Amino acid sequence: MKSMTGFGRASQASETLVANIEASSVNRKQGEVVVQLPRNYAELESEVRKFVLGKISRGRVSISISLEQTDKAPSPISVDLKRAKSLSDTLKSLSHEIGQPLDITAADILRAPDIIKFEEKKSLHRLCQRSDYARTKRGNFQPSRNA
Numbered sequence: 654m655k656s657m658t659g660f661g662r663a664s665q666a667s668e669t670l671v672a673n674i675e676a677s678s679v680n681r682k683q684g685e686v687v688v689q690l691p692r693n694y695a696e697l698e699s700e701v702r703k704f705v706l707g708k709i710s711r712g713r714v715s716i717s718i719s720l721e722q723t724d725k726a727p728s729p730i731s732v733d734l735k736r737a738k739s740l741s742d743t744l745k746s747l748s749h750e751i752g753q754p755l756d757i758t759a760a761d762i763l764r765a766p767d768i769i770k771f772e773e774k775k776s777l778h779r780l781c782q783r784s785d786y787a788r789t790k791r792g793n794f795q796p797s798r799n800a
Contacts, residue, residue, distance in 0.1 A: 657681075657712040671721045681713040689717040736768045 657680040665672050686702045741757050748755040
């Protein structure tokens, strides 16, 4: 018989990101999962919940995940200079065509899709994939068929 009450803590690190995970569980009749993630990763909550529910049959499990960037982490922001220049050139051309000045502002660049990209989530996914592979290789973890 396996206990439904417990606590565990783990850390996994890559060159750019450190993930700290805490899990606790208590006895309950139904399966329930509560997930706490950094705000930027809220959309991953359902994936984490589904994964944990695939591992338990009942009980309340609380998962808390915190993330820290290491000193070696590159800037999580990148700029697509080709797109920015293309936007600027297009606005200059439009300005010339309609005979009115159209000055490009920072707001114009921020509103345009895919000029400024935030890369943090890719780092988290790479970290999770590395972690899953390492645990599977050591024999401590078998991926759920439901996940």
